[in-house]
Amino acid sequence: xxxxxxxxxxxxxxxxxxxxxxxxxxxxxxxxxxxxxxxxxxxxxxxxxxxxxxxxxxxxxxxxxxxxxxxxxxxxxxxxxxxxxxxxxxxxxxxxxxxxxxxxxxxxxxxxxxxxxxxxxxxxxxxxxxxxxxxxxxxxxxxxxxxxxxxxxxxxxxxxxxxxxxxxxxxxxxxxxxxxxxxxxxxxxxxxxxxxxxxxxxxxxxxxxx
Numbered sequence: 245x246x247x248x249x250x251x252x253x254x255x256x257x258x259x260x261x262x263x264x265x266x267x268x269x270x271x272x273x274x275x276x277x278x279x280x281x282x283x284x285x286x287x288x289x290x291x292x293x294x295x296x297x298x299x300x301x302x303x304x305x306x307x308x309x310x311x312x313x314x315x316x317x318x319x320x321x322x323x324x325x326x327x328x329x330x331x332x333x334x335x336x337x338x339x340x341x342x343x344x345x346x347x348x349x350x351x352x353x354x355x356x357x358x359x360x361x362x363x364x365x366x367x368x369x370x371x372x373x374x375x376x377x378x379x380x381x382x383x384x385x386x387x388x389x390x391x392x393x394x395x396x397x398x399x400x401x402x403x404x405x406x407x408x409x410x411x412x413x414x415x416x417x418x419x420x421x422x423x424x425x426x427x428x429x430x431x432x433x434x435x436x437x438x439x440x441x442x443x444x445x446x447x448x449x450x451x452x453x454x
Contacts, residue, residue, distance in 0.1 A: 247362065249369045249443060254390040260369055260443060263450050269359040272352065276360075279353035279430050282343040293337035297322045297330030351453050357433045358449075367439045368392075369446060373403060378412035387420070392438055394419045400436035402428055404444035425449050 245268045246259040300322035307318050324332045345353075361367035370390065375382045384394065392399050398419040403410070406424055414422045423432060425448040433439065441449075 245362075247367075247369045247446070249371060250390060251371050252373055252386055252390065257371055260446060262446060263453075266355045266450060266453055267358055267362050269352070269355045271360045271363070272356045275349065275353045276356050276430070276434070279345060279350065280434055282345045283429060283431050285341045285343045288339075288341040290339035290341050291337050292335045292339070294331040294334035296334045297324055300328070300330045302328070354430060354433075355453070357430055361433070361439055366437060367441060369441050369443060371443050373401065373410065373440070373442055374407060375409045375413050378409045380413050380416040383410070383413035383420075384417060387440075390440070392440070397438050398436045400432055400439045402439065402441045402445045402449075404442060404448045426452060 245262055245264050247262045247267065249257050249260050251257050297320075302320065302322040304320050304322070307321055308315065310317055318326070321329065323329045358367065368390065373386070375386065387394055387399065394417055399421075401414070401420065401422045402425055403422065404425055406422055410422060414420050421432065421436065425445040428449070
């Protein structure tokens with residue numbers, strides 16, 4: 245399939261022949277959901293620690309008499325039923341939330357997201373994107389010249405390699421994230437409504453999934 249390409253001034257240039265398998269795939273919502281959920285789960289540290297009833301620093305003495313008070317029976321103040329008591333099935337601090345995503349599934353989900361972006365005209369290919377000096381205004385003006393208003397929309401920029409000027413220029417743009425092609429993940433592709441990819445980055449992504 246062909247992807248429309250623009251230059252850094254927003255003018256159309258020669259189209260790019262791209263892989264149908266990567267950019268023309270049918271969207272699979274269930275697969276994308278599973279992929280994104282797995283990525284979020286794998287990012288969890290799992291070090292949240294809670295105390296069980298045996299770890300609570302309270303007396304093990306019976307709080308009041310078994311009968312005659314009119315209250316429910318209670319054995320100790322560290323009971324999970326009491327305020328300040330231990331937790332039922334507490335987190336141990338070594339939980340493992342990882343979910344396995346095999347290579348075939350990952351490639352299919354990644355391609356489905358890219359194809360969805362192309363079909364909705366939310367993915368733009370640019371010949372190249374560089375700035376002469378590390379100034380936020382230079383990058384902001386270039387992005388605006390390409391038809392994206394970063395005050396209203398969030399933008400993900402994917403390049404084959406990040407030069408220092410581009411990286412430094414993007415840091416003060418709250419709605420802009422710059423990533424290298426091999427660092428791009430499904431979460432970022434789903435989170436940003438607009439994606440700007442350089443021509444060389446497209447080639448690098450195709451090489452990664454070849």
